[in-house]
Amino acid sequence: MASELHQTIFVAKKERYKNLFLNYKNLNHFPVEMLKDEGLQFLERLYMKRNSLTMLPDNLAQKLPNLIELYLHANNIVIIPEAIGNLAHLQSLDLSSNALQLLCPEVGRLRSLRHLRLSNNQLKSLPPEIGNLQFLETLDVSMNQLASLPDRLHRCSSLQHLSADHNLLSRVPRHLCYLARLTQISMAANRLTCLPLDLGGSRELQFVYVDNNLDLKGLPSYLYNKVIGCSGCGVSEHPRQQSQDEALNEALSGLPSEVKMVASEADRVIPLEELAMRTLHRLYNRQQRHRTDGNSLPGVPLPKSLLDLLQFPLGHCHRCSQAMFTVIYPKLFPMRHTDLAGVHRRTTVSFVAYCCSSHCLRTFKLNDVGALTAMS
Template sequence: MASELCKTISVARLEKHKNLFLNYRNLHHFPLELLKDEGLQYLERLYMKRNSLTTLPENLAQKLPNLVELYLHSNNIVVVPEAIGSLVKLQCLDLSDNALEIVCPEIGRLRALRHLRLANNQLQFLPPEVGDLKELQTLDISTNRLLTLPERLHMCLSLQYLTVDRNRLWYVPRHLCQLPSLNELSMAGNRLAFLPLDLGRSRELQYVYVDNNIHLKGLPSYLYNKVIGCSGLLYCCTCCSLCLECSLRISIYSSCGAPIQVSEVKLLSFSSGQRTVFLPAEVKAIGTEHDHVLPLQELAMRSLYHTYHSLLKDLNFLSPISLPRSLLELLHCPLGHCHRCSEPMFTIVYPKLFPLRETPMAGLHQWRTTVSFVAYCCSTQCLQTFDLLS
């Protein structure tokens, strides 16, 4: 086997091969023949899948300076060494199914990198330097132990496909909503309890998968017309309030740390001249265990919507409420209405999937397809009581 390997590498060197396949060779160490003398200067693609490699050589870039694609899928590599940052021409790096615990910051020096696959490893964090990969289009970090994503990830302006399935994430950084090229976001099988309320505002983002996040109760209404995977979401009798500015859970506590009783919380309101618009009484119940509280911005928008449209009917009141023009335009046209009660929705919706019976496809009676209907409700109450027959 060793002599066959040496022969394969020697032929590649003599004939100046650009591609070298060393998959399934039971390699425990990086072949010395690859690093002998001047190395393989013409090699662009190196395939070393399904071996038993545990590390990479420090002089890899020196011996393989023109490497464009490096496939190390299914090995036993624990650490991505600093030397990886010297492969300045590298465009595709696949380290999936290894034993990675650390990705070195030097990975941020791979300025030509377009595809990075780190799925099925033991990573607990990614270095912030990942944000320096301006040409990165695909990032797959599924099935790791990630608790958070690096804040600088939103600087990957070319990123189109982000897969973070089966990790331990409990929130999505709001900065991800700023990725201008992101087309597909998959975060299934995490611990998400909420999503940024402006997720989906970008026209480029068309596919969002958040299946099997059992604590996730609602979806931002900007995802209303997107392709959404949301099976396995939990709809219970309580709903935490979300802050749009920081997307953090809000709880109200007294100075001693105990939850404030409902009677201790003053009713919030908007004032405009001589008119006062009160928020719904549910706002007072924030912090209790059995309320159905929506995000404060959503409650405010719904109250302003009803007040504004009721005042428009009063012909003697020409300027019903003083609000920014952009906000008035939003009040004229909400992003959607509840299928149960027709309540306007501005920032959050609650989806419910109704699989319908199989029907023949038009013109192709030998094929059948399952037709489904997704209902969007304004609250957990409407979600639980809505039925297609109602």
């Protein structure tokens, strides 16, 4: 086997191969023949699936500088070297089904990366530097031990497919709602209690899968006309008949801490704090459209936490698209029966509309959702 491997690599160097297949070779170490002399300067695609590799060489980028695709599925890799960030042309990296416990921040230097697959590892966190991958289209972190996703993930402006099934996630970062190209998000079998108020407001997002999140009892009504997998959500061991108020309270459990008031039709006067935030938001957006070089409002110094909230409101009214910050007016609707819902487990989750005023709450209907424009 060793002589066969040596011959394969020798021919690859001599013939200037662009693709090299080393799958199922029982490799315990990265072949030193690939790293000798000038390495494999012309190699663009390296397939090393289903071996027993435990690490990658530090000089990988130096010896294989033109790699576009690197497939390392089903090895025993525990850590990847910081030098991985030097693979300037890398577009696809598959490290799924390994033993990764940590992902180095240098991954954020892979500025050409389009597809990153990290499923079935032992990751407990992701570095915020992932937000630097502006061309990333696919991110798969399913079957790990993630308790959260980095807030800076919204900077991956090209992201289209996000899979985070079978983790320990209790929330979805609301910033993800601002990913204009996101078409599919899958977070089945986590610990979600609620979803961002704006999720589904984008025209591009069409597929949302949140199956088997037992404490998820309410979905934003923006998702009503989307293709949704939600079987096994809101399941109770002892189901009982609930009043409308009880069902609504359960659906609202887990709302962001910034929501200071859940209002009703009777609450006609919007709190001053909410009105102030909406006014600042309009000023902030106006400044951004005519931006000079500041990060705050002219003459209004604001702390970073407040600036973040102005840039990414908790949600937008499902009736008129007005930004909302500290108060919401919720309206509960029965679940829409779909082919995807209730296939494996009975689903009791409902849809909740979030409005910015009692007037919008009264006039909102579910068929308005399709007519709404994408959030501003």
